[in-house]
Amino acid sequence: MKTESLEQRFQDRIDREERIEPKDWMPEKYRKTLIRQISQHAHSEIVGMLPEGNWITRAPSLRRKAALLAKVQDEAGHGLYLYAAAETLGISRDEMIEQLHDGTAKYSNIFNYPTLTWADMGTIGWLVDGAAIMNQVPLCRCSYGPYARAMVRVCKEESFHQRQGFEILLTLSRGNREQREMLQESVNRWWWPSMMMFGPNDADSPHSQQSMAWKIKRFSNDELRQKFVDVCVEQAKILNVTIPDRDLKWNEERGHYDFGKIDWDEFWRVVKGDGPCNRQRLKARIDAHENGAWVRDAAMAFAKKQSERKQAQKIAS
Numbered sequence: 021m022k023t024e025s026l027e028q029r030f031q032d033r034i035d036r037e038e039r040i041e042p043k044d045w046m047p048e049k050y051r052k053t054l055i056r057q058i059s060q061h062a063h064s065e066i067v068g069m070l071p072e073g074n075w076i077t078r079a080p081s082l083r084r085k086a087a088l089l090a091k092v093q094d095e096a097g098h099g100l101y102l103y104a105a106a107e108t109l110g111i112s113r114d115e116m117i118e119q120l121h122d123g124t125a126k127y128s129n130i131f132n133y134p135t136l137t138w139a140d141m142g143t144i145g146w147l148v149d150g151a152a153i154m155n156q157v158p159l160c161r162c163s164y165g166p167y168a169r170a171m172v173r174v175c176k177e178e179s180f181h182q183r184q185g186f187e188i189l190l191t192l193s194r195g196n197r198e199q200r201e202m203l204q205e206s207v208n209r210w211w212w213p214s215m216m217m218f219g220p221n222d223a224d225s226p227h228s229q230q231s232m233a234w235k236i237k238r239f240s241n242d243e244l245r246q247k248f249v250d251v252c253v254e255q256a257k258i259l260n261v262t263i264p265d266r267d268l269k270w271n272e273e274r275g276h277y278d279f280g281k282i283d284w285d286e287f288w289r290v291v292k293g294d295g296p297c298n299r300q301r302l303k304a305r306i307d308a309h310e311n312g313a314w315v316r317d318a319a320m321a322f323a324k325k326q327s328e329r330k331q332a333q334k335i336a337s
């Protein structure tokens with residue numbers, strides 16, 4: 021009875037658009053849902069550095085290299101804000117990393133595809149960051165304070181990322197035939213995986229209903245996917261590129277573009293670990309973690325020494 025009224029009071033706070041903060045009472049399921057979503061989001065940022073990292077040494081100019089390097093560093097920063105936001109819910113960074121490495125935590129499907137050409141750096145910015153912004157801007161109004169605040173800065177940086185990607189593609193679209201073909205081929209490979217980033221259709225999304233009631237999610241997976249399609253069709257015209265979907269057409273009645281069927285078998289295969297690069301991505305993360313063990317050990321030893329020195333000074337004075 022007591023729990024029921026606590027839950028009701030919690031829901032009333034959400035309905036009044038009050039922010040929930042780390043020390044406030046919250047249902048266990050709310051805490052778990054947020055840990056799941058925020059940690060998976062953090063993992064996506066960290067794993068998401070790998071496909072682009074592949075092109076830093078091969079960027080076609082110093083200017084392109086500097087921008088790409090800065091973008092990948094931003095992604096590391098996003099991962100760190102998000103891990104810190106998840107830690108406020110009572111899970112440690114070590115536990116989250118372990119869940120990524122042993123495969124119990126997911127990360128975005130999109131980062132299990134290879135980056136085969138320079139055009140992929142542009143397409144990731146345009147479509148992948150574009151999809152990410154569509155999903156993340158509403159998260160700035162998420163009911164959980166630390167997550168919402170982290171998202172404000174993430175979104176500002178993501179919008180720069182999206183523009184730098186679009187500008188790479190715009191340059192290719194004004195280039196020679198080979199460059200224009202490279203652009204089209206890249207968009208052909210990334211379009212459908214980007215559409216999958218929004219998650220399963222609403223009818224097949226087990227978490228959506230509760231997450232919307234708790235105002236963690238403000239729009240459903242399908243609503244965001246539709247907004248993404250509507251925006252991209254117009255941008256594709258500027259790039260003079262064809263979106264690889266024969267069923268894409270304006271629906272006057274709905275006031276939106278209709279689009280073709282998504283291959284959900286492919287989505288689940290990739291999410292469950294059997295995409296083109298899943299093994300390579302996880303191996304790279306695990307290797308980096310193991311190779312960095314000495315840095316963590318040294319930092320811990322230094323912190324211990326500092327605190328012992330402070331303690332000794334206190335006793336002496």
Ligand code: BYC
Nearest residue numbers: 061064065068127128129152216217218219225226227228
């Ligand atoms: N990939 O009930 P649903 C970035 C899973 S990083 C893999 O709809 P929910 C960037 C889902 O986790 C972009 N798995 O779930 C970085 C669930 O499985 P579990 C990352 C997916 O949570 C570097 C199951 O399917 N963005 O921007 O209500 C460079 C059922 O789904 C995916 C975020 O993480 C997927 N795409 O809704 C460039 C944003 N979709 O957990 C760019 C924050 C679904 O029960 N997250 N699943 O095992 C969200 O907004 C929501 O978690 C989602 C899914 C919309 C993704």
